[in-house]
Amino acid sequence: MEDSQPNRQILDPARNAVLGSLSAAQISEKVKKIDLIMTEYRAKLDQLKRKRREILGQLAAKTDSNKIEKIRKILYEKDS
Amino acid sequence: MKKIPESSPREEVAAEVAPNPKAPETAGELLGYAETRVVQVNESAAAVISAGNETFGSLVKSEKPERDDIETAQAGLNAVAREVDELSRVTSCRIEAEVSGGYGVSVPGEEPVVVDSSFETAFAGEPPRVAADAPVRPGMAQSESADSSPLSGTTEATLSGDAGVADPPSPNYLEEDKRYLAIKAEISSAAAESNGVLSPQHQDVLFGDPTAFQRGEKPRDLDQRAQQLFAERYPDAASQYLAAERTRVYDSINGDPAFQALGEETTRITNQDLAQARSGDWGQAAAAEANSPSRHSGLSQRVSNRVEFQQLRDFVKTYPEKAAGYAVRWDQFVAEHPEVAKMSNDQWFKWCDQNSGGWGIDKYRQIARLAEPTVPKPEPEARRAPMESVTRQSTTEVAGPGASEPGRSEELGFTETDTEVDEEYWGTEEEIIDSEEAMATILAGLEKAGEISEDELIAHKEELGALPYLSGSDADILLGQRGKDLGLRMVKTKAIAGSMSSAFNDWGTEYADREGRPVAVAKELLSGDQAQIEEVFHLNKSNERVKLKKIAGPAGELYFTEDGSHRVAGCKLINLPELPADVEDLSGISEIATTDSNLAMEWDERINAGLITGVVEEIRDASRQTHYKLKIETQTLPWMVLPEAQLAKFNRFYEQAYPGGLDKVKSLKGERRVIPKAALLNENGVALNFYMHGRWDEYLQRHGDGASRQSK
Numbered sequence A: 001m002e003d004s005q006p007n008r009q010i011l012d013p014a015r016n017a018v019l020g021s022l023s024a025a026q027i028s029e030k031v032k033k034i035d036l037i038m039t040e041y042r043a044k045l046d047q048l049k050r051k052r053r054e055i056l057g058q059l060a061a062k063t064d065s066n067k068i069e070k071i072r073k074i075l076y077e078k079d080s
Numbered sequence B: 001m002k003k004i005p006e007s008s009p010r011e012e013v014a015a016e017v018a019p020n021p022k023a024p025e026t027a028g029e030l031l032g033y034a035e036t037r038v039v040q041v042n043e044s045a046a047a048v049i050s051a052g053n054e055t056f057g058s059l060v061k062s063e064k065p066e067r068d069d070i071e072t073a074q075a076g077l078n079a080v081a082r083e084v085d086e087l088s089r090v091t092s093c094r095i096e097a098e099v100s101g102g103y104g105v106s107v108p109g110e111e112p113v114v115v116d117s118s119f120e121t122a123f124a125g126e127p128p129r130v131a132a133d134a135p136v137r138p139g140m141a142q143s144e145s146a147d148s149s150p151l152s153g154t155t156e157a158t159l160s161g162d163a164g165v166a167d168p169p170s171p172n173y174l175e176e177d178k179r180y181l182a183i184k185a186e187i188s189s190a191a192a193e194s195n196g197v198l199s200p201q202h203q204d205v206l207f208g209d210p211t212a213f214q215r216g217e218k219p220r221d222l223d224q225r226a227q228q229l230f231a232e233r234y235p236d237a238a239s240q241y242l243a244a245e246r247t248r249v250y251d252s253i254n255g256d257p258a259f260q261a262l263g264e265e266t267t268r269i270t271n272q273d274l275a276q277a278r279s280g281d282w283g284q285a286a287a288a289e290a291n292s293p294s295r296h297s298g299l300s301q302r303v304s305n306r307v308e309f310q311q312l313r314d315f316v317k318t319y320p321e322k323a324a325g326y327a328v329r330w331d332q333f334v335a336e337h338p339e340v341a342k343m344s345n346d347q348w349f350k351w352c353d354q355n356s357g358g359w360g361i362d363k364y365r366q367i368a369r370l371a372e373p374t375v376p377k378p379e380p381e382a383r384r385a386p387m388e389s390v391t392r393q394s395t396t397e398v399a400g401p402g403a404s405e406p407g408r409s410e411e412l413g414f415t416e417t418d419t420e421v422d423e424e425y426w427g428t429e430e431e432i433i434d435s436e437e438a439m440a441t442i443l444a445g446l447e448k449a450g451e452i453s454e455d456e457l458i459a460h461k462e463e464l465g466a467l468p469y470l471s472g473s474d475a476d477i478l479l480g481q482r483g484k485d486l487g488l489r490m491v492k493t494k495a496i497a498g499s500m501s502s503a504f505n506d507w508g509t510e511y512a513d514r515e516g517r518p519v520a521v522a523k524e525l526l527s528g529d530q531a532q533i534e535e536v537f538h539l540n541k542s543n544e545r546v547k548l549k550k551i552a553g554p555a556g557e558l559y560f561t562e563d564g565s566h567r568v569a570g571c572k573l574i575n576l577p578e579l580p581a582d583v584e585d586l587s588g589i590s591e592i593a594t595t596d597s598n599l600a601m602e603w604d605e606r607i608n609a610g611l612i613t614g615v616v617e618e619i620r621d622a623s624r625q626t627h628y629k630l631k632i633e634t635q636t637l638p639w640m641v642l643p644e645a646q647l648a649k650f651n652r653f654y655e656q657a658y659p660g661g662l663d664k665v666k667s668l669k670g671e672r673r674v675i676p677k678a679a680l681l682n683e684n685g686v687a688l689n690f691y692m693h694g695r696w697d698e699y700l701q702r703h704g705d706g707a708s709r710q711s712k
Helices: A013-020 A024-061 A067-079 B009-015 B027-063 B067-099 B119-123 B138-143 B150-159 B178-195 B200-206 B210-214 B222-233 B235-246 B257-279 B284-290 B296-318 B320-336 B338-342 B345-354 B358-371 B386-395 B435-449 B454-464 B472-479 B517-526 B530-537 B565-573 B597-609 B644-657 B677-681 B686-692 B696-711
Strands: B484-492 B496-499 B547-552 B557-563 B578-585 B591-594 B612-620 B626-635
Touching: A024 B027, A024 B067, B027 B067, B067 B296, B178 B222, B222 B235, B235 B257, B257 B284, B257 B296, B284 B296, B284 B612, B296 B320, B296 B358, B296 B597, B296 B612, B320 B338, B320 B358, B345 B358, B435 B484, B435 B517, B435 B530, B435 B578, B454 B517, B454 B565, B472 B496, B472 B547, B472 B557, B472 B591, B472 B644, B496 B565, B517 B530, B517 B565, B530 B565, B557 B565, B557 B578, B557 B644, B565 B578, B597 B612, B597 B626, B597 B686, B644 B677, B644 B686, B677 B686, B677 B696, B686 B696
Parallel strands: B496 B557, B547 B578
Antiparallel strands: B484 B578, B547 B557, B591 B626, B612 B626
16 A cells, blocks of 8 residues: 555665665665775774773883872862 | 873773674664764773773873873863864764765764755745855756746647646646646756766656765755646646645655655754754763764764654645555554554554564554544544554543443543532642551541441442542652652552552452452451451551551642552552551652663653653663653653653542642743643644644644633
8 A cells, every 4th residue: 555664663764765776786885885884984993992902001101100199198188 | 201001901902993794795784884984983082081081080190290280181182182072073973974875864064965855845846955156067957947947848849738827737736737747857868968868767866956965965866856847837736736735645665755754854953953952052971962972873862852743743734635545554553553553652663673564564553643632533443553442441440439331431532510529529648657646546536437247348349340440550759769768657548549560450359269258348347356457457567557658739648559569559448547557658769761762752751841850861881772861850740750641540530539639730931821721631642742742722722622721
């Protein structure tokens, strides 16, 4: 009786029209593009992870000297 | 330098993208594939942020760095976390946009591209979106103008008519007009001549407006281009076709340009609303949800549902003839599939999921529901949607003083006489009490009730069924909540509105295995023997007492029995003024949940309209079932969370119980104006919808004095 609209989550008629008319080749192309987006995402995420490691590395480097005195100072200020 | 702990195993697992599952071959599989990727993005981002915090915490704990260094590192990590969050959000949006064909989807930092392709706009002569400096193909550049078009001479010769001369169209619709067909053919052939032979599909897209395609926009298609040229050359004929178009009912609603325009408008408004939410215009809670990688899709879905519903309502108003025509399709469907009439909303949505074309039929169903109050229908009984049929039937069962008499129901179901209820019938606020005080109050009440013989009790029992009664199932979502325990209270018997038991239909209901129970209770009470009264009310056994759930309205309370419906019926039989019960107060609930997306949408609308203040959250559980949680700050009425049909029914019962009780219910936003009573009492919810969308004056104009009188 009516055109197929398989998933109610997709309410945007324009999107429905786009998806409904996709050929197997077009779907394959979209999968490739999604994979490409994921590759870019992983690369950028890795950059941010490196950045995070640098920050933590700097913090660790500063704990080498006069650690006890510094901790006492922190605790004193915290308690007062 | 200290060795920096490597990323935690959990983080690495989450950050690694799992090997591709089976390659998607269908649109549905593609959606699933994209959704999996979005989940992976969100989870890996959350894991990276979490792992950074964990490592930081353990470093601080074990190495005890200086405070300044801690703060510097903390600020740096926070900045990284924000970048990770933003990266995951943008990536999710990019994947979503890819699945959506890049059309009408909000991507941060990019304006969504939405092109109006409606028939009406095309006829209104809106020029195609051609940038002044855009490259133009030679053949198409000339065809922009009817006067200079190489097509014009050919077309006019073919049609034997002058451009712009009134020439009443003989066919009913544009696409049957030979002049229009000629324009289409000429556009195609001229374009094909200059571009080579392409498939019809490519011609349709490319030849409509190739410059748009080059600019990466959605191009006007061949039909739109031809419509525009036709309107330029034959304006009178075009206006007649346009008039015919306004009432035209298509074989499939998806082929109706007016309906297609609705979809595009829905996308535009949804994007606009989401942008407002992201920027904080809707408050902090909405902004947090809109900017959250894991929650923004839920908000997007709810907004889209709401906007689509509003657009459908406007469609019905703008095109009543079309709406009536499409509503008939639903009637036909119900006639062919009578089983759907008994389905709940959830069952119906499941049916739509499982049956090809189901969601298309749902469009007809929605239009039928929306069209019902305004469009004359040949067969009103057949026009109702399944849930409405059920609701209407039970609405007629709402018993009020005299409401069961025939001929008393008018448009809103109440006449002037209906509101003349016994004002003493309904109770006032109860006070906490101990068992001794309760017994004393009962005995005093029994004295008032006087002596009644068993024959009289049996005779009066028949009248129980005519007493005001509101089934607990008509407020089930509210009564199912856990409220505040108020302990033992004396409650006005007549303020007890109904039973939560599904087996109870009215106060005269008797179970087959406990026939005569209300009369037996009445006899025990009338004996005046305290032991027998204790047997009824169990004043000294709290777990066996009558249990009531209380909902406090602006003029007084209503109660529903959770336990002890027959005991309450027995008290009503002898007109015992008050009875003791353990009371649970539902008036101040702060959260309520549902799996019904329509109800969640109604909550959103009521929040926007100032009937509720709060926020709707969407939660998806492990089994992928979606739940919606309404977090309530305040409500105009403590039952404002009820679904539309139940809300109207509850309001009507309350107004019957406390005449004038809904006179001064005020909106929670703006100038806190009084909400028109007719908007609260209107049976089918149409009046409330008009009110919520700021169109109350329009409603009054349509419904005249009846609505005005109810508004007062």
